[in-house]
Amino acid sequence: ASMRLGGQEDDAVASSAWRWAKRSLPLLVTGASGSDGDAAPEAALFNLVLIRAPFLLACAALLVNVLLGGGIVLSGAAWPQNGAALHHLEAVAGSFRSMRKPPLGAPPPPDSAAWRELLRLRGGAARVA
DSSP states (O other), X not given: OOOOTXXXXXXXXXHHHHHHHHHXXXXXXXXXXXXXXXXXXXXXXXXXXXXXXXXXXXXXXXXXHHXXXXXXXXXXXXXXXXXXXXXXXXXHHHHHHHHSOOOTTOOOOTTSHXXXXXXXXXXXXXXXX
């Protein structure tokens, strides 16, 4: 008996594996919703196993590495350098936080003019940045 790829049995296995993946894995991992990938389950599985999963794992590894204080080297240049990238990310996050309105009755942010005025009225010294 010769072994042939691409027969009905292989199609059924690929279809079954794809249905299991869509049912069991998050949308971020499969990239499929509804009937996406059902017409070509082999291609969808290829995309999942050899494209999406390695990319997501690499992103997770980079995130963990940067959060733990490490970095990456690209063409001889290390990133982040001396935490500069994290500082920039914190600044961006801070600017998004400042766009939100504080809850009613909340004190002003400590780096605001209102906070410095409050300290001046209470007799404290405003911190100069």
